Amino acid sequence: xxxxxxxLVSLEWQPLPGAGGATIFPLIRKIDTVSSNSYLIQTPDAxxxxxxxxxPVQAEQLMQVVTECRAEKERPFFILLTHAHVDxxxxxxxTPALAVAGxxxxxxxxxxxxxxxRGDAAMTQAAMFNTTIxxxxxxxxxxxxxxxxxxxxxxxxxxxxxxxxxxxxFPAGATSMSLNRETIVFGPDSxxxxxxxxxxxSRDSIxxxxxxxxxxxxxxxxANPGIAGLVGWSQEDxxxxxxxxxxxxxxxxxxxxxxxxxxxxxxxxAQKMLALVKRDAATLADIAEFNPDRAAEIATYAEDIMEQxxxxxxxxxxxxxxxxxxxxxxxxSGTAEELGTLINGDDIDELxxxxxxxxxxxxxxxxxxxxxxxxxxxxxxxxxxxxxxxELAHIIDPGIVRRTERLLADYxxxxxxxxxxxxxxxxxxxxxxxxxxxxxxxxPLSSDAVFSSADDEKAFARVLLSSIGTRPLLEEVNVGxxxxxxxxxVTIDRENFIDLLxxxxxxxxxxxxxAIRIAICGSGSYATVAISGTTPSSSAxxxxxxxxxxxxxxxxxAGASLAVSHGEDTRNTYTIQxxxxx
Amino acid sequence: MEIKTTSKDNATTLSLNGRxxxxxxxxxxxxxxxxxxGGQRKVLLDFAGVTYISSGGLRVLLATAKxxxxxxxxxxxxxxxxxxxxxxxxxxxxxxxxxxxxxGETLAGW
Numbered sequence: 210x211x212x213x214x215x216x217l218v219s220l221e222w223q224p225l226p227g228a229g230g231a232t233i234f235p236l237i238r239k240i241d242t243v244s245s246n247s248y249l250i251q252t253p254d255a256x257x258x259x260x261x262x263x264x265p266v267q268a269e270q271l272m273q274v275v276t277e278c279r280a281e282k283e284r285p286f287f288i289l290l291t292h293a294h295v296d297x298x299x300x301x302x303x304t305p306a307l308a309v310a311g312x313x314x315x316x317x318x319x320x321x322x323x324x325x326x327r328g329d330a331a332m333t334q335a336a337m338f339n340t341t342i343x344x345x346x347x348x349x350x351x352x353x354x355x356x357x358x359x360x361x362x363x364x365x366x367x368x369x370x371x372x373x374x375x376x377x378x379f380p381a382g383a384t385s386m387s388l389n390r391e392t393i394v395f396g397p398d399s400x401x402x403x404x405x406x407x408x409x410x411s412r413d414s415i416x417x418x419x420x421x422x423x424x425x426x427x428x429x430x431x432a433n434p435g436i437a438g439l440v441g442w443s444q445e446d447x448x449x450x451x452x453x454x455x456x457x458x459x460x461x462x463x464x465x466x467x468x469x470x471x472x473x474x475x476x477x478x479a480q481k482m483l484a485l486v487k488r489d490a491a492t493l494a495d496i497a498e499f500n501p502d503r504a505a506e507i508a509t510y511a512e513d514i515m516e517q518x519x520x521x522x523x524x525x526x527x528x529x530x531x532x533x534x535x536x537x538x539x540x541x542s543g544t545a546e547e548l549g550t551l552i553n554g555d556d557i558d559e560l561x562x563x564x565x566x567x568x569x570x571x572x573x574x575x576x577x578x579x580x581x582x583x584x585x586x587x588x589x590x591x592x593x594x595x596x597x598x599x600e601l602a603h604i605i606d607p608g609i610v611r612r613t614e615r616l617l618a619d620y621x622x623x624x625x626x627x628x629x630x631x632x633x634x635x636x637x638x639x640x641x642x643x644x645x646x647x648x649x650x651x652x653p654l655s656s657d658a659v660f661s662s663a664d665d666e667k668a669f670a671r672v673l674l675s676s677i678g679t680r681p682l683l684e685e686v687n688v689g690x691x692x693x694x695x696x697x698x699v700t701i702d703r704e705n706f707i708d709l710l711x712x713x714x715x716x717x718x719x720x721x722x723x724a725i726r727i728a729i730c731g732s733g734s735y736a737t738v739a740i741s742g743t744t745p746s747s748s749a750x751x752x753x754x755x756x757x758x759x760x761x762x763x764x765x766x767a768g769a770s771l772a773v774s775h776g777e778d779t780r781n782t783y784t785i786q787x788x789x790x791x
Numbered sequence: 792m793e794i795k796t797t798s799k800d801n802a803t804t805l806s807l808n809g810r811x812x813x814x815x816x817x818x819x820x821x822x823x824x825x826x827x828x829g830g831q832r833k834v835l836l837d838f839a840g841v842t843y844i845s846s847g848g849l850r851v852l853l854a855t856a857k858x859x860x861x862x863x864x865x866x867x868x869x870x871x872x873x874x875x876x877x878x879x880x881x882x883x884x885x886x887x888x889x890x891x892x893x894x895g896e897t898l899a900g901w
Contacts (some may be wrong), residue, residue, distance in 0.1 A: 377833065527879075
């Protein structure tokens, strides 16, 4: 192949491997959600464009090439969609050359054809990307149930622009293939083109086979967060389709898979990737539908948690720098340098900056929520790989490390369409708060622990690091607790509730409140915890709002409700109401 | 980020305005180094206009604290916004260098 053994050259005509007489002009794009790759194929009898994409400029570029081909030899022009999602086809609607009636025959699987004909904004994802679509009629419906009733019988089709094609249906199970398929022949000198129905990513997804190439649309991305659960997605169908593609790769002489997004994939790599997609897909039972409303909710959640993630990572990196500084003072610069490997502050800063810039642009340009949710997913995935949690938790406050881990994991869980686990139990509010405040006031390591480790060099180094890196949050703050006269039992998710209280206490201490008051009381079927403190000055509006919204969401996940008041006198009060067990 | 440098009472104040992040932390470091290299050993950072500090910014503060730790040296930060104060406090930095309410209070104490 011109670009090496496993690639085709983008934007150049080259022989289509294994398909004598056919040539291919691939247009390979960097992966994004705006537009797909496009593949233009010409045979002596036809010109076929697989996925015109989502950008008018891309379609115009392709149409120029098509015009040159037709000037060389006039042939019928077919546009074939791997599936009817806007990023694969909307350029048809916005490109005059493609929209001219009769210029091309649009080929789509029959369910996709129905969606296009009724202008279905949900199934085509037009609603998700805030795109307007107009109804489009597909001239050639693929893998139809009608033709399956006459398996193996070639059907001659004649189109209004004079194009001809012969199509033969082979229902699933009729051969060794477990997928419904059709073979299409555009003329006596053209290699056959096979279409396999592979629903899962969408109901109308197909894979297209010609020569040694298999065009797979978005099959490889179908189990990814933010893609799994799209309207029309089906876990059961996806797994069945993946099971069907495996044997296809073994029995046909396929060397390259041409995805809807990103670079081409050699068949050996593709088999491994498909196995991973299947493994991921198997875990996605009962995920929530990923529709525009949910995308908007997730995008808001993403912005709220990124504010906290930003603070937690900066604090963790800062703590490590602080420990390094103290070690340097103690002339332990070797150990100080080793700490730098536990968290990569520069990478983290860059990731957090990238999200902030993206978010600002998103609001300025009134972007679609799904892009923000996807960006947060991408940044959080990378953040999860930037810090070594177990070792960090031995040096700095393990509570901060654990909360950071949970925050990142919760986002990925929600983004994937699941609900983070919640375990509601009955707890005595006064005991829980008393224990939490006690734990946040006393240094975790006593001086006895430091002395007793002195004989063991490694143990001493570890204890020393931990005693420098861990500072009790409430050590310099006067905390008063007004307990209820009797035990007050409530039903809450203990872990989320403790996290909530810790975030609130951190916010008050961090912003300089010298004293904190915690009042616990019960009334009727509710128990109330009011936490208040006075900070030297009031917080900036936007960040403060995001923090309050984040805390309210966390409180809800803990099984309680939260009201926050920031008084003009800089007094902040957080009132939590939980269900009381009487 | 805007950095305004003023000197009075044998001390130099760098008044900062904006975010201290990946892009601006090196700029801040350069400005501080220029002051120290010029022989000034009393440096105050006025954070009244700083809305955000990244880990890179924290590293610049620590590097400055290391440079100004000889007897007679002074390094402090004043007029912190609640968001930045929170980061410095939780990271443990408030035990390394002094935090002041205002430039006036700092210079009076130095």
